[in-house]
Amino acid sequence: MTETDILLRCYAVQGLVAEAGRIALDYFSRKESLGVTMKGTQDWLTVADGIVETYLRTRLAELFPDDTLIGEEGGGDASDAVWIIDPIDGTANFARGDRNWCISIGFLHERVPTIGIIAAPALDELYVARRGHGATLNGQRIAVSGNDDIRRAYVELGWSARTPAQRYLDVMGRAYAAGCSVKRSGSGALGLCHVANGRTDAYAEPHINAWDVAAGLVIVAEAGGWANDFFAGDGISTGNPILCCTPALAPQLRDITGIG
Structure with missing residues (x-):
């Protein structure tokens, strides 16, 4: 092509x-x-x-x-x-x-x-x-925020009934303990867009489907963001975890979320 x-x-x-x-x-x-x-x-x-x-x-x-x-x-x-x-x-x-x-x-x-x-x-x-x-x-x-201070990070955590609630709560607890502000707005696709335009610093969800992120991953990457390899394995058919963020925060957010 x-x-x-x-x-x-x-x-x-x-x-x-x-x-x-x-x-x-x-x-x-x-x-x-x-x-x-x-x-x-x-x-x-x-x-x-x-x-x-x-x-x-x-x-x-x-x-x-x-x-x-x-x-x-x-x-x-x-x-x-x-x-x-x-x-x-x-x-x-x-x-x-x-x-x-x-x-x-x-x-x-x-x-x-x-x-x-x-x-x-x-x-x-x-x-x-x-x-x-x-x-x-x-x-x-548009471009990602460029924030490099986890204590100033504004993070969106998506929730899914396909994973245990305690996993979500544990990630939220670690994010708060690290100094992040946490939100949830109910659209994974727009969550990725908001990372891309700098409204938030990161989006993470323990399991999400390909149709929720296939477009957003391109938008985040082209805005200078970092994301885990969502399409690894059978992600295209069964979904995977997602973490995307402004690059400087990726190491800390991988530890906080257990993704990537």
């Missing part, structure tokens, strides 16, 4: 994400239309999740028929050219009227995160990154 092929995909998907954002916002503004159900403990699902993913699947298949696709709702298969989609990341926020949710689309070429596009339409934010070409927020270049 040539650099022109990658660039074409990056531009095309920005258009698709804009339309997907309009679809999602329409549902978000009409709470009675959401048809909220639960897939598991604190694992929310709305009608909009399926509608947005179906739209993106259909359009991507039309534009790039040789690529494969993995989506949170519809699954799929990996290949040397695969799109990994979360139609609405932060569904609990979405269902409750909280604006902190997004549409996340990542593209892996030969297992390397290559394109990352994350749209947060309720916040009017669009993050775009292409491997080797930097990361932007609404067209402006």
Whole structure:
């Protein structure tokens, strides 16, 4: 695949994400239309999740028929050219009227995160990154915070029902003991974006799925951040822990989180 092929995909998907954002916002503004159900403990699902993913699947298949696709709702298969989609990341926020949710689309070429596009339409934010070409927020270049003092670190810790609660609490305790300020906002994809634009210094979660981070990993890397090798082993199909941060804090945060 040539650099022109990658660039074409990056531009095309920005258009698709804009339309997907309009679809999602329409549902978000009409709470009675959401048809909220639960897939598991604190694992929310709305009608909009399926509608947005179906739209993106259909359009991507039309534009790039040789690529494969993995989506949170519809699954799929990996290949040397695969799109990994979360139609609405932060569904609990979405269902409750909280604006902190997004549409996340990542593209892996030969297992390397290559394109990352994350749209947060309720916040009017669009993050775009292409491997080797930097990361932007609404067209402006972004960079990680550069903080090198753990006692000033602002860290987001994601939570998952797939891992023991005590593990999460232990990490939180070690973070507080080291002097960190800790938050949780309910969207892993936006959590990575906030590391990339310096709003936080780190994002960590003991287990997260590929569709939550495939786009964000490109954005963080292109903004100068550090991340563990999420796609090691079978991360693409079963998920892995995630830690991404401003680079100077990586050694201490690896000790605090046990990730990386």
